[in-house]
Amino acid sequence: QVLLVESGGGVVQPGRSLRLSCAASGFSFSSYGMHWVRQAPGKGLEWVAVMWSDGTFEYYVDSVTGRFTISRDDSKNTLYLQMHSLRAEDTAVYYCAKGNTGSHYGCIDSWGQGTLVTVSS
Amino acid sequence: QSVLTQPPSVSAAPGQKVTISCSGSNSNTANNYVSWYQQFPGTAPKLLIFDDNKRPSGIPDRFSGSKSGTSATLGITGLQTGDEADYYCGTWDSSLSVWVFGGGTKLTVL
Numbered sequence: 001q002v003l004l005v006e007s008g009g010g011v012v013q014p015g016r017s018l019r020l021s022c023a024a025s026g027f028s029f030s031s032y033g034m035h036w037v038r039q040a041p042g043k044g045l046e047w048v049a050v051m052w053s054d055g056t057f058e059y060y061v062d063s064v065t066g067r068f069t070i071s072r073d074d075s076k077n078t079l080y081l082q083m084h085s086l087r088a089e090d091t092a093v094y095y096c097a098k099g100n101t102g103s104h105y106g107c108i109d110s111w112g113q114g115t116l117v118t119v120s121s
Numbered sequence: 122q123s124v125l126t127q128p129p130s131v132s133a134a135p136g137q138k139v140t141i142s143c144s145g146s147n148s149n150t151a152n153n154y155v156s157w158y159q160q161f162p163g164t165a166p167k168l169l170i171f172d173d174n175k176r177p178s179g180i181p182d183r184f185s186g187s188k189s190g191t192s193a194t195l196g197i198t199g200l201q202t203g204d205e206a207d208y209y210c211g212t213w214d215s216s217l218s219v220w221v222f223g224g225g226t227k228l229t230v231l
Contacts, residue, residue, distance in 0.1 A: 037166075037220075044222060044223075044225040045160075045166065045225070047221065047222060059218050104213055105213060106172070107154065107168060109168050109177065113165055
């Protein structure tokens, strides 16, 4: 059974940094592409980033490019999202999500419960 | 404005059928697999349909997916009050090199 558990969310001031973690279990973590998807309060889903299973490719939505970095530690079965220069519009629930292939193709087949990031002074 | 266009809301009576459309373009829906997700308030999304028309194990056959050209469709038959949720389509956009979701459709079972 796939289990994805996010942590690291909280309240942060604009311009500051935060790192989210996602502990994965129940599947061969190193074999799958992993995503971050966010959802602002009362809004729809917004894809944030993906990293291939072998780490060769990573892609980002334009609004976070240059500020956010996705990474993974296969030895710890953990996905990360390092967020810098946070803005009010980054306020959202951040979901860690598993792809069903090793790349960005296919679908997102499993989701964590999400962690809330609030950017506010 | 989402790259994929969904109706904001749809409604139907219990037992009836409803369809939710997802309109995209050649760079996304037409040439990449479309998946559909169900989300109840305060919970994480759940995969309903992948690869345009396949159901993961455990998803009832009341849920179906189809695609023609740049448009994909989610169908739900035998509507139940428990189907009331938000539904999202998603796919990769090969031109933008990003994953894209539709704006979401709120299903109301009257």
